[in-house]
Amino acid sequence: MNTISIGVGMFLLTVGVFFAAKKFAVKYKNPILNPTLTTTIIIIIILVSLNIPYETYMDGGKWLHELLGPTVVALAFPLYKYKELLLKYFQPVLVSIFLAVTLNLITVYIILNLLGYTKEMIFTALPKSITTAVAVQIAGQIGGIPSLTAVFVMIAGFTGAIIGPYLLKIFKFDHTIARGMAFGNASHAIGTAKAFEDNLETGSISSAGMILSAILSSFLIPFLVWILF
Amino acid sequence: MKFIKFILQMLLITFFYIIGEVLQNIFRLSIPGSIIGLILLFLFLSSKILPETWVNQGANFLLSLMPLFLVPATVGVMNYFHIFHGKGILLIMGIIVSTCIVFVASAFVCEKLGKTTFKEKEKHLA
Structure with missing residues (x-):
């Protein structure tokens, strides 16, 4: 697999897991179910069990990470x-x-x-x-x-x-x-x-x-x- | 049409971010470019140079997805698990204690000052 398709895969994985986690958090109102936390844990479990290093994950993760800057401005x-x-x-x-x-x-x-x-x-x-x-x-x-x-x-x-x-x-x-x-x-x-x-x-x-x-x-x-x- | 407006709003916010980054680089400031962008956008909104309807939807959209944008950074902890072994428990406790101190102090001063402020206002009105 080339970098682009790994990147797209990691991007979609993150977005998919996040929205599932968010749905879950809305359903059961508990601060422990913070979507960022649950998504992070699930993704780490997936990466570790598939032996994917963080650097490979960031091929797709960086697209989301880059949006943090404009989001801070939006505050x-x-x-x-x-x-x-x-x-x-x-x-x-x-x-x-x-x-x-x-x-x-x-x-x-x-x-x-x-x-x-x-x-x-x-x-x-x-x-x-x-x-x-x-x-x-x-x-x-x-x-x-x-x-x-x-x-x-x-x-x-x-x-x-x-x-x-x-x-x-x-x-x-x-x-x-x-x-x-x-x-x-x-x-x-x-x-x-x-x-x-x-x-x-x-x-x-x-x-x-x-x-x-x-x-x-x-x-x-x-x-x-x-x-x- | 609505969609185009939405995209334009986000581009405008991103533009402020880029300006912030550029200013940070030029003047070698230690404050993140995003914070400079935030302050600039706030000043433009407050002085009514920029109407709030030019950024409201884009800003709300970005802010609603902030928890998602944080995930790639937090996943990075997988490279640092060893730090939480052994002494790491004390480190976590330390972070919790520090947070509780900040929490109580923040509320305490407001509780004290808040009350005097209100009393003064009442006196003023009387």
């Missing part, structure tokens, strides 16, 4: 839509995002240092609380391993979606902005999906938190790396 649209809501809560939103982004960087840096991980691993984990599309680009930029960053981003996402609601209950956070910013800042899109279960306003604030923390991180992370290493 400008919801951000524009939520502008009024953000201006209404300007001060808490701004402080919360600054705090979230700095705390994320500090805690990742300290924890990985204590565990004795290398510089490369710290670079890989630093963008873990921002939306995957941006996180993998930042990781690539600063010399981390983008594929591994994507996995850390997933872990951060599920932490917020699964443990988050308990944290909100324990600390008695009942303010719409508080709940929205927590999901968006810490757990990006996966958290945002959970925030929309609260109501539309919590979800919108979470989306804005996700986008703004991604923008701020993309400025701060390279700067921090430049200073510290």
Whole structure:
């Protein structure tokens, strides 16, 4: 088989598995059934059992991967839509995002240092609380391993979606902005999906938190790396 | 006709992405080109230079498929399974702990500031 037909095959496989996984996720509403996660697991199982290396998979996978860039740009649209809501809560939103982004960087840096991980691993984990599309680009930029960053981003996402609601209950956070910013800042899109279960306003604030923390991180992370290493 | 509009919208968004990448390359910026494109598109929309009806459908379509576009990157973990053996469990726990700290802190400041902001507004109204 030539590269083109392998590429087309891998492309169709990914799209097919994804839409099946999505249908499944809609049917059984459980955050564990996140379509990206289930599709990833199924595709890895297929590749490993057929002895197909990742590089071969990417012959087709790269066509989908290339669309991440324009998709990040498309986030400008919801951000524009939520502008009024953000201006209404300007001060808490701004402080919360600054705090979230700095705390994320500090805690990742300290924890990985204590565990004795290398510089490369710290670079890989630093963008873990921002939306995957941006996180993998930042990781690539600063010399981390983008594929591994994507996995850390997933872990951060599920932490917020699964443990988050308990944290909100324990600390008695009942303010719409508080709940929205927590999901968006810490757990990006996966958290945002959970925030929309609260109501539309919590979800919108979470989306804005996700986008703004991604923008701020993309400025701060390279700067921090430049200073510290 | 609708389909053509749709394609044109996506091309316009991709155009902003390319501009972002070009600017990043020219000025050797450390911010990803996609984020520069995002900021530019946001500024164009906010200043009404670009009407939102020129990008709304294309943007919503791309965003609805974002989880699909992420799959090729996440599949890449198959080359790094060894990292999660042994000490890797601690690494995962560390990521979870860090995320919980960020989560609680984000909500905490809003809960505090949010309330004062509202009170101030109430006072203002009174």
